Amino acid sequence: MLRMPKQQLRQILTLLFLLLYLPGHSQNIVLPDGEYLDTTTARNPACAKTPFVVYFNVDGKYPRSSATLVEEANLFLRGKNQRYTGSGYITFRFLVDCAGYRQPKTEVLQTDASYQKIHFRKELVNELYAFLKTLTSWQMATLPNGASTNYYTYLTFKISNGKVVAVIP
Amino acid sequence: MAQLGHCQKPVAVITDPNCGSKQYQDSLVAKYLDRGAHTISYLSPKWALYCDSLIAACPNIAYAYQQKAMPLIKCGDYAKAFPLVDKAVALDANRWLAYRGFLKCIFTKDYAGAIIDFQRVAKLKPNGREMDHTYAFYEGLCEMETGNYKRAEAAFNYDMLLQRGTTGQGEIHFNSLCYAGILALKREQYAQAQSYLERCLKMYAQHPEANYYVALVYRAQGQEALAMQHFNASQRALIGGYRLNEDNIFYANYPGQITEYEVVQALKQRGN
Numbered sequence: 001m002l003r004m005p006k007q008q009l010r011q012i013l014t015l016l017f018l019l020l021y022l023p024g025h026s027q028n029i030v031l032p033d034g035e036y037l038d039t040t041t042a043r044n045p046a047c048a049k050t051p052f053v054v055y056f057n058v059d060g061k062y063p064r065s066s067a068t069l070v071e072e073a074n075l076f077l078r079g080k081n082q083r084y085t086g087s088g089y090i091t092f093r094f095l096v097d098c099a100g101y102r103q104p105k106t107e108v109l110q111t112d113a114s115y116q117k118i119h120f121r122k123e124l125v126n127e128l129y130a131f132l133k134t135l136t137s138w139q140m141a142t143l144p145n146g147a148s149t150n151y152y153t154y155l156t157f158k159i160s161n162g163k164v165v166a167v168i169p
Numbered sequence: 170m171a172q173l174g175h176c177q178k179p180v181a182v183i184t185d186p187n188c189g190s191k192q193y194q195d196s197l198v199a200k201y202l203d204r205g206a207h208t209i210s211y212l213s214p215k216w217a218l219y220c221d222s223l224i225a226a227c228p229n230i231a232y233a234y235q236q237k238a239m240p241l242i243k244c245g246d247y248a249k250a251f252p253l254v255d256k257a258v259a260l261d262a263n264r265w266l267a268y269r270g271f272l273k274c275i276f277t278k279d280y281a282g283a284i285i286d287f288q289r290v291a292k293l294k295p296n297g298r299e300m301d302h303t304y305a306f307y308e309g310l311c312e313m314e315t316g317n318y319k320r321a322e323a324a325f326n327y328d329m330l331l332q333r334g335t336t337g338q339g340e341i342h343f344n345s346l347c348y349a350g351i352l353a354l355k356r357e358q359y360a361q362a363q364s365y366l367e368r369c370l371k372m373y374a375q376h377p378e379a380n381y382y383v384a385l386v387y388r389a390q391g392q393e394a395l396a397m398q399h400f401n402a403s404q405r406a407l408i409g410g411y412r413l414n415e416d417n418i419f420y421a422n423y424p425g426q427i428t429e430y431e432v433v434q435a436l437k438q439r440g441n
Binding site for chain 1: 212243244245246247248250251252276277278279419420421422425426427428429430431
């Protein structure tokens, strides 16, 4: 049997620990056009030939009031039993396809309360992203001519001392 | 929206001595915005390029920065948008300070920042308006959203005073009445809330929020039949496409704005 020197074993264990620990603190996927949490493009074939518009062309805001979303987001975060910190804005931008499904490719933008670029602790970003994934009532949108359409949209969480205080739009 | 990430930074420029001339500025706005950017969608990457060309020609035209910022705001890119809005304000506070306050109040919910902007611009233009409303109206919204109800009440009262005008006969905007009603409801001043909201509904019977909040007022007073009547009216209005009728509701929810979901939840609470 191959015996490993103690020092080498320690190095491997340290490396393993870092590999397991680091994902929670790692960087997002940085592409030339922005920072992403997920770059998967999973197009619904049925929507492949439908146009792409933006949410405000099709009244595509998420069909809940901001107050409801704030309440639900904080409830979700409280369920994680973590303490979060930081103040500012965390925005997720993504596509909703013509069948009303949020697509996985998600850009993330983060600023402080004065709109300067920052990075919140990754745990909070990840948990809000997990919350975003629970929102499954995105609307199917149609154009004035009745044709269904894909639309780009976003959701911003305004954070004050680690708590969600507003959801935009 | 993904393509909005490609805005270019303004190119370093040598200032044209003509840039101080209003006439020259107007000619450039006509060239780069009226006959340029405004002929395409503001979601096109070319929109920002037109704005940049104008900024490169004359970096002291506030409107160029505001126009470049506008689509970015609507797509949630605050880091890129706000330095541009700040620049517009620095160049022409008289024109853009209230606009920035509006963005902070309605879009980014930075209520403290919005109040500062509106109080500053009120000194410059005491009778000014932004997006159809007095500065006091927005101040009232911001104060209400931060829980400063007495200050909100004072601001809404001043908003309505300004709208009545010197003759005292001016018509009050239905959303001024709606928000005065919502504020009174939050303060559990039900008679006053009912009065404001019913006045709002006299002007705009399908107003979804006025119907919803007056229903809450009736429910709080134990008048469940009237509450249900107004919850149903609110739901019908929302399904019918009625909204609180502000130009920017397609881009951002106004304070207290509801969806059909909230009405359905309230209907389920019947008898609880």
